[in-house]
Amino acid sequence: MAQAISEQKRPAAGFSFRLTDLFWILGAIALLIGAVGMLDRLRFGLAPAAIGSYVPWGLWVGFYDYLVWLEVGSLLLFSGLVYIAHNESLAKIKPLVLFTGFVVLLMALILVAMDLGHFERFWHVYVYADFGSMITWMVWLHTAYLILLSMELFLALRGTGKGLLKTLGIISLPLGLMLILVSGSIFGVVAARPLWNTSSLPLMFFISALAAGASLLLLIVTLFWKDTKSDEFAQLTQLLARIAGWLLLGGTFIAGVIAFTILYQGGGNLQRAAALQLILSGPFWWSFWIVHILLGVAVPVVIYFAFYKSRWLLMIGAALASITFVAVTLNIVIPTLVTEELTGLAAAYHHQKLSVDYVPNLNEWLVVTFVFGFGGVLYGLGLRFLPVLPKDTQANEE
Amino acid sequence: MTEQEKLTPQSTASEGVSRREFLGALAVAGAVAAFEQLAANPQAVLAAYEEQIVQGTLAQSSADLKALDVLERMRIELLRALQKPVGERRWVMVIDLRKCIGCHACTIGCVAENKLPPGVVYRPVIEEEFGTYPNVARRFIPRPCMQCENPPCVPVCPVRATYTNAEGIVEMDYERCIGCRYCLTACPYSARVSDFGFTYTEEIPVIQGLLGTQTADDYERAPNFEYGKEYARQGRNSPVGNARKCHFCQHRILEGVLPACVTTCIGRATFFGDANDPDSLVAELIASPNVLRLREELGTEPRVYYLK
Numbered sequence: 001m002a003q004a005i006s007e008q009k010r011p012a013a014g015f016s017f018r019l020t021d022l023f024w025i026l027g028a029i030a031l032l033i034g035a036v037g038m039l040d041r042l043r044f045g046l047a048p049a050a051i052g053s054y055v056p057w058g059l060w061v062g063f064y065d066y067l068v069w070l071e072v073g074s075l076l077l078f079s080g081l082v083y084i085a086h087n088e089s090l091a092k093i094k095p096l097v098l099f100t101g102f103v104v105l106l107m108a109l110i111l112v113a114m115d116l117g118h119f120e121r122f123w124h125v126y127v128y129a130d131f132g133s134m135i136t137w138m139v140w141l142h143t144a145y146l147i148l149l150s151m152e153l154f155l156a157l158r159g160t161g162k163g164l165l166k167t168l169g170i171i172s173l174p175l176g177l178m179l180i181l182v183s184g185s186i187f188g189v190v191a192a193r194p195l196w197n198t199s200s201l202p203l204m205f206f207i208s209a210l211a212a213g214a215s216l217l218l219l220i221v222t223l224f225w226k227d228t229k230s231d232e233f234a235q236l237t238q239l240l241a242r243i244a245g246w247l248l249l250g251g252t253f254i255a256g257v258i259a260f261t262i263l264y265q266g267g268g269n270l271q272r273a274a275a276l277q278l279i280l281s282g283p284f285w286w287s288f289w290i291v292h293i294l295l296g297v298a299v300p301v302v303i304y305f306a307f308y309k310s311r312w313l314l315m316i317g318a319a320l321a322s323i324t325f326v327a328v329t330l331n332i333v334i335p336t337l338v339t340e341e342l343t344g345l346a347a348a349y350h351h352q353k354l355s356v357d358y359v360p361n362l363n364e365w366l367v368v369t370f371v372f373g374f375g376g377v378l379y380g381l382g383l384r385f386l387p388v389l390p391k392d393t394q395a396n397e398e
Numbered sequence: 399m400t401e402q403e404k405l406t407p408q409s410t411a412s413e414g415v416s417r418r419e420f421l422g423a424l425a426v427a428g429a430v431a432a433f434e435q436l437a438a439n440p441q442a443v444l445a446a447y448e449e450q451i452v453q454g455t456l457a458q459s460s461a462d463l464k465a466l467d468v469l470e471r472m473r474i475e476l477l478r479a480l481q482k483p484v485g486e487r488r489w490v491m492v493i494d495l496r497k498c499i500g501c502h503a504c505t506i507g508c509v510a511e512n513k514l515p516p517g518v519v520y521r522p523v524i525e526e527e528f529g530t531y532p533n534v535a536r537r538f539i540p541r542p543c544m545q546c547e548n549p550p551c552v553p554v555c556p557v558r559a560t561y562t563n564a565e566g567i568v569e570m571d572y573e574r575c576i577g578c579r580y581c582l583t584a585c586p587y588s589a590r591v592s593d594f595g596f597t598y599t600e601e602i603p604v605i606q607g608l609l610g611t612q613t614a615d616d617y618e619r620a621p622n623f624e625y626g627k628e629y630a631r632q633g634r635n636s637p638v639g640n641a642r643k644c645h646f647c648q649h650r651i652l653e654g655v656l657p658a659c660v661t662t663c664i665g666r667a668t669f670f671g672d673a674n675d676p677d678s679l680v681a682e683l684i685a686s687p688n689v690l691r692l693r694e695e696l697g698t699e700p701r702v703y704y705l706k
Contacts, residue, residue, distance in 0.1 A: 045595050045639055046577075053517070053591035056579035117577015117592060117639030121557075124576050128557040135556040135580050191696055192550055192586035341588045342541065342692070348522035349505065353594050 020383040027376020030369050037366020041114055050361040052353035054346055055337040059360035060115040062330035063368055066212075067108035068142075068183050069205070069325060073213020074220075075101045075149070076176040077243070079169045089236045093220065094165075095156040099388040100220060100379070102153050105146055107375040114367055134186040141179040148172055157387055180209045187332065194272030195336045200258055207251040208328060214244035215300065215321035222315040224389060238308050244321065245304035248297050271339060278335040287327045296324030334358060463677075468666050469656065471679055477654050479672035484564040489646055490673040491657075492683045493540050494705040497667035500525055500538035507662030511647060513622040515631065516596040520589075520644035521659050540668065542659065543568060543589040543644035544692065544700030551581035551590060551643075560641070566701060567646050569625055572636035581641050586693050587700075595638040597631065623649045646670070673701075 040048045051058040078097045081087040090097075113119045125139040152168045155161040184205030187196035218240040225233050262269075262276050279288050303310075303317030338356045340346060346356045382388055463471045479487050500523055508514065508521045524539040549568050552560050559575040562568050582590045597618055621628040626649050629637055647657035655661075660670045671680035683689070684703045691700045 045634055046592070047594045047596060052594075053582060054588055056582040056592060115578070117579070117641075118575065118636075119577075121574075121576045124557040124559075124574055128559075128574060130553075130556055130558045132553045133556040133580070134554070135578055139556065186580075189554070190550075190584050192584055337583065341586055342524060342539075344524040344526055344539075345522065345541065345588055348524045348541070349519040351517040351519075351596075353517035353596075354519065354522075354591070 018384065020389075021380060023383060024377045024380025027373045027378075027380055030373030031377055032373070034366045034368070034370025034373050037363045038114075038370040040363055041367050046115075046117060048361075048363040049367075050358055050364055052351075052355055052358070054340070054354060054356050055334070055358040057115070057333055057337060058358055059330070059364040059368060060111050062333040063326060063371075064108050064112040064115070065183060065205075065329040065333070066326040067104050067111065068180070069209040069212045069329065070216050070322065071101045071104040071108060071213075072145070072176045072180045073209030073211070074104075074216040075172060075213070076180070077210055077213050077217060079172050079176070083166060083169045083173070087236075087239075089232050090217075090221075093224065095153070095386075095388045096220060096224060097217065098149065098153045098156050099382050099386065100216070102149050103375050103379045103382065105142075105149060106378070107371050109142065109146070110374065111368070111371045114371075134182055134189055137182045138179070138186060141175065141182055145172070145175055145179055148175060159387075177206070180206050187336075192341060193275075193336045194269045195262075195275040195339075196332070198258070200254075201332075204251070204255060204258075207247060207254065208325065211244060211247035211251050212322060212325040214240060214247055215318045215325075218244055218314060219318035219322055222311050222318060228311050233311075234309065237311070237314055241304040241308045241314060241317075244318070245301050248301050248304075248321065252293070252297050271341075275336045275339045278339065279331045282335060284331075284335075288331050291324050291327040292331070295320050296327065297321070468669065468679060469661060472656055472660065472669060472671050473654070475671045475675060475678045476651065476656060479675055479678075480652070480654060482672075482674075486674055487565050487672045488674040488701070489545070489565055489567060489651070490671065490680050490684060490701045490703060491542060491545075491646065491660075492669040492680050492689075492703045492705060494667045494669070494683075495537060495539065496705065497665045498523070498538040498540060498663075499665050499667075500536070501664055503662045503664055504540055504659035504668060507658040508644070508647075511622075511650070511658035512624060513618060513620060513631065514642075515593060515618065516598055518591050518593050518642055520591075520642070539704070540659070541587060541589065541692075542646070542702060544587055544698065544702045545644075545646060547699035547701065548697055550584045550586060550696070550698060554580045554584045556580070563648075565648075567648050568643065569645060569648070570637075570641060570643060572625075572629065572640050575636070575640040577639045577641070579641060586696050586698065590641050590643045593637045593640055593642050595634060625649065626652065 037048075049058070049060075051060075074097065078090060078094075078101075082091045082094070113122060116122065122139075125136055126143075129136045129140070131137065148168055148171060152165060152172070155165045155168070181202045184202030187193070188198060188201040191197050218237065221233070221237055221240060222228075225236075227233060259276060259280070262272055279285075300317040300321040303313050307313040307317075338358050340356050346354060463474055466474070502523050505519065505521050505523055509519065512520065514520065521540055521542045524541055526537045526539060527534065528537070529535050545566060545568055547562075547566065549562060552562060552568065555575075556578065557574050557576055559571045560568060560581055561571075577592070579592055582588075582592060599618060619631050621630040623629075624637075624645060629635075631638070647655075647659075650657060657670055660668045669680050669683055671678040673681050673684060675681055680703075683705060686705060688706050689703050690706055691703055694700070
């Protein structure tokens, strides 16, 4: 009997490749490539990055907000559907969704830590907190969210404490909502940057996070659901596709109305209009029109509403929407900052860090690659060694 | 009538005296009075004023000071202000755009005083060219920190590393700052910069005994004295990685010395003093009808005034 148990626990001989192993394999490659930039970042601080004093935030902050949108948006929608709408189908992949959110959250925190001039002092935000600052709120809420999510994940992986898990899930709804609104308010309260300084920005963050999160949920379902021929799968994917589609359309419509009012002749602030024009027709116009509007909205929406019965097309649409949302956060962060506050200032004193010409450089991309590599490795190893996938789904991936 | 008088349109025979002659006479009379009062020795008068300040016998009204060079006057007024309780001082800076010639001496003076590394500048001078040929002109706008009464950079700091002190100067606590640069985005004047850790000597070749970082960087490794503390430039220690900004040379003010940008201004275009002192030069200047402040519409209430 003892021998039988021993044999049962013994790992299978050799290495059996699963498709999910691609996560950690590709992640490890990205980790190695990105390590070059990460080492430079750790050795020389922020000097190798392209950000400067007049464009103090750039690629990393843009990616941070993007990851927050994915993480909080997907978990908000998931908790809402499971705990409020009582969607039983989605509840089956709870550990997987929680684990995905957990990994994305860690990636976001590492990336934003790298953006600090003194990241070794991050604890100052807890000890010397000023709750008049939106960043303080963001750090505290993100910490609370990390703790909550860790507890949820722990319980979900153990399969115990369902009552507590539900309570935590319900608590995560207002917490997530506050986190996403605060992350938008970080920009919204800055009166010096007219394009940010609107009450609609936190709300746009909320809608965008839900849209990005819905697409991420759809991607997870289409990637990992076992019985893709079942009615349950069809109903779940159709539901998520509709939610994601309407959020994409609604968000785009609201953004369009806001843009119209900003650009309307004689009705706006010139600095705000200039920053918006930079998004729409500046050197990186393609990142908005092609990456976001075409690939991130138009194509996914067509798929979500017209081709929702095709798992592969849904997967492509969800992947496109999830990935290309980074163009939105980058377009929120960068064009506003590269619009000079005082004309001629950048020419007044010459240095690479006193310029308003910002294009993310190799160092910044390498650090992002490192963080995504870290996320890939963690996710891949989690899929292999943690019971995050439903057992039958896991077997299917082998 | 001399050739000069023929060319002077302001000459008025009916009044019997030209504008030039009148102004000349006025200047001579003023100079004579000044010389009488100063005993032809401004240094002695300055010392006498300092003595009176120390003894607390200096009269509140200081009409005599107007005869002094503005730097000497401002220094005496600074010493007088320092006699007051901290909370009763209101430091302001006034920059006369008509006098600024764009020499950047203030920028360099500030860099030298605060040992600013590459990429860090507290007082750049913006050059503006306007008009259409042949009617064109240039204007130079020095841009220190505005030391706003309602500073947008302060409330956004998550760790209270920046604050307005009792004298109205917006200060930084380098040891507390985490380097998030939120204050940089919040300042509507881009008056805050980040110290990315560059040094002037890092790229120079090493020639034993002549050049090289060990030989040449003694100067830039020497500490600055911002906020009354010593900040030697070593490794990644603060202020590297921090937000930095102009502080009106507070460390000099407290020693009774004017800010470096004021003393290095060759055109006497920058003025500094206590606006709460009604007899001060800055109080006179900011009551001018041609005074303006940058981006006033934001409600930041800058303490830097420009004369246009």
